[in-house]
Amino acid sequence: MSSLLEVKDLRTYFETGNGTVRAVDGVSISVNEGDTLGIVGESGCGKTVLALSIMRLVPTPPGRIVSGKIIFDGVDLVRLKEKEMRDIRGRDISMIFQEPMTSLNPVFRVGDQIAEAPRRHLGFSRKDAMEKAVEMLGLVGMPSPGERIRDYPHQMSGGMRQRVMIAMALSCNPRLMLADEPTTALDVTIQAQIIELINEMKKKVGASVIMITHDLGIIAEATQNACVMYAGTVVEYCNVGDLFAKPLHPYTTGLLESVPGGAGGRLKTIPGTVPSLYELPTGCGFQDRCPEVMKICREKGPQLMEKFPGHMVRCWRYV
Secondary structure (H helix, E strand, O other), X not given: OOEEEEEEEEEEEEEEOOEEEEEEEEEEEXXXXXXXXXXXXXXXXXXXXXXXXXXXXXXXXXXXXXXXXXXXXXXXXXXXXXXXXXXXXXXOEEEEOOOHHHHOOOOOOHHHHHHHHHHHHOOOOHHHHHHHHHHHHHHOOOOOHHHHOOOOHHHOOHHHHHHHHHHHHXXXXXXXXXXXXXXXXXXXXXXXXXXXXXXXXXXXXXXXXXXXXXXXXXXXXXXXXXXXXEOOEEEEEEEHHHHHHOOOOHHHHHHHHOOOOOOOOOOOOOOOOOOOOOOOOOOOOOHHHOOOOOHHXXXXXXXXXXXXXXXXXXXXXXX
């Protein structure tokens, strides 16, 4: 199966008054045509910055892509000029942002916001773009879409606003969609509806998806491959079945054991917190929280290696 997106050794840093934040530090991932890749990890591990880097939306300054490649359909997005990237962003690659209330413009009606992309990228007239907006709201299950296009974001519930975000992201039939924690702050029943909706829309438009989440249930239910991130790096990368059946990295094992009813049958916690990206320790970033830490873990950082066919891990235990 051909790769639609390949991220190669990507590094995105932020220069601040307290030092350099290595938010994405040598990440390599790939997404095949029609597949969903799940990216999981705690808050602060670099998931959202990775997505913003792919979209070329990292605020500069203070952030910048220091090195690496983002190959989308054979084109390195890192090398594109901003005007060229604007032509791709929203048409070929779209994103569902984490907080729809802050991502939607509060002073514009939702219909105008959905219609903006078809007008810009597909050359639709205002009338045709508004008809497209009604069509998209209907596709994402919005009741009375012809009336809802005249609403402002604050007039909608959280689930409705998230449906508007999905309608916006899919209005130009993109080839790749990034969903950044699309179920945050929604109740459980609405979460299930949103994930089901994304899967349905993915099949309808034939898009590939990168699903960013901290919920392993979503990873199990909605993705084919999974990437576990920690402190700006990929610590494990494999298909979803292997992630749950034979996790290799101690951090992955800790995540699975911290889920009710997960591995081991008993709820556990991972001690400590993600280290400050200002002052990452020498060696492995997980060393202070790892139950199997060795001397070499504190001296030198491990490289991502292939332990089994298609199953990558960054841990000295497997070297």
